[in-house]
Amino acid sequence: MRSLVIDIGNTGSKYGVFENEILLTNGSFGNKGSIPQELLDQEFEHAIVASVAGKAHFLQAKLSVSGQFLELSAQTALPVSNLYKSPETLGADRKAGAVGAHYFFPGRNCLVIDAGTCITYDFLDSQGQYHGGGISPGLQMKYKALHNFTGRLPLVQQIDQNFSLIGQTTQESIISGVLAGTVAEVNGIIQNYSENASDLVVIVCGGDAAFFESNLKGRIFVIPELILIGLQRILAYNV
Template sequence: MNLILDIGNSTVKVATFNANKMVKKEVVEHSQLIHHLNTINFKKGIVSNVGNVELENKVLSACSSIIQMSSSLKLPIQSSYSSMETIGNDRLANAVGAFVEKQNSNSLVIDAGTCLTFDFIDSTNCYKGGAISPGLRMRFKALNTFTEKLPLLHTSSEKSQLVGNNTNSSIVSGVVNGMVGEIVNTIASYRSKYTALTIFMTGGDTEFLQSIVGIEKNGIFALENLTLKGLNNILETNVS
């Protein structure tokens, strides 16, 4: 059994795989992770961290059979990215996850999480790079942080509309419609350059965005476990 740990800012996604098939997924608080590991029977594991280096070090110290996710690990895909040492683990895992889902395909992965990221893998299974911009919550927070009077809102504060008729609805319109426009325009740009493009969308805000973006209309596959699948494949590639 494979153990996959994806450490976020406040919680950890804990998944077990039997070869390439996910068996179970849980979300655990940081404070409960080490205790929770003692209840799982696994042969090998991998930990990816984007939110808590101290917790990651505790995991690695507690379990010698768990390896640390990094760009220095052997990957099942090639890469022409010029700064692999700085690439985020989630972006790399997403690229491998897309490879797992569909090989030898021009694939675009959209991750709507803390940041909005776009990552492209070409039909030769080579990771080329992509783009990074602020995610929904970061956009809302930026408007509140860098102005004196604009309130801090969330995606559920107001229903998104084109013409905001008060300050709150205007903020939601700008943030949500702006992000949707960025996604739709980026998809169109990639499709104009690459034929037979396969598009995957993942990340915490996918559920909120999918109806607005038009998942089905734009031919997007929403896969909430894409990152975990990528991490599992990287583990399989590195540990027999």
Template sequence: MINLVIDIGNTLSKVAVFNNRELVSLEQSVDLTEPYLSKLIKDNKIDNSIISSVKPEIKHLEDCLKAVTKYNHFTAITDSEIINYYKTPNTLGPDRYAAVIGAAANYPDQNCLVLDAGTCITYDFISSEKKYFGGSISPGIQMRFKAMHTFTGKLPLVNADLHNSENYGDDTLSSILTGVQKGVLYEVLGFIEYYNSTWPHLKVILCGGDMNFFDTQLKSSIFAHTLKTEPNLVLIGLNEVIYHTND
């Protein structure tokens, strides 16, 4: 079974081909077009397809996939093996839902906290019994830098320095840098500490564009043994939905 799995995010899209549960190809694209998808489908002899998108304008892509593959429409109310306790599933981002499905598939029978560090940082918890209770959303690293520059009169726009390890700044630029990066790190540690104290044997799964920053920073913490990085967690979850639908 050859599956085409697409994750459309705020800044770029991931396009993956799975042979059953094996990821055989992965591309990143800013702009998906119908000719591009048609060629990909033909070259790889795609059987099934699925899209997770944070953007609403995807009907033309769905129509393209429906014409030549078995298309699986995916939203946060799509049936899966997950027991979803989210009170407003219609407002739940499909990428968040796909990520916890991927976590449950990769780490069955374990309590998992998914930390997706992208434009926003999302924290989503799924229990060892595959119960999804929800999570939290906070500004991502770049958003924090941009917000301080945008909503103040004089603070400059500072670029992230993911290798900076200082605890405080001695000028305005370094003060902003440490404020954002140390602030977000302490936030993450606080969330992990809470979930770890509440749910035993917690697995923390990192994904998203700023995944490597948190992986590096958290390796020296007391939670280092709980960490796993999986940049393709959303794609894995979407592929699992295809399997569940075809069972």
């Protein structure tokens, strides 16, 4: 079964082409309807679209899908139990991350950290029950907030693996404040979850995953395609 999964985020979209459970190829494109020609030239048996940026019906008319075209929603059946109190507000990417974690680490307590536009924290217990988590600003969002809500602070966008803790210029101080502060935040949250869930598996994905891989304490698993794989598992569960 050749299937297509698309994850439409706040600032861009990612896609993956699967043959059964095997990820054959993946890539990205903008959110302006510019679907890669590679996808337009293929025929798919089934497809799933997850969007945090609004409806994605325009994709269905452009793609060749012979079977089910599934748009992930609060009503979509999941291979995990969803205990979130407001499931209609739960981001599609957060659901997919939890399902992906369950696929890779069944029977384990999992904390998924998706480091993108926002940093999301999602907890799935060893019984396959998704509980929820947290949402905080991502690195670039913090940089933009410092620039937009002050009169003189410059816009900084650097994400340095080996940043200086003590900034000796305003730009260095912003970098230190954002990067060191966020690393401390993430380490602290991991510690809090570890104290409440034994044998915790920490999984990091998202555009800034490489930065956290180098700077977080303890053992973590970086799985860049976690969301795509989670979406493929949801699609397989529904066809």
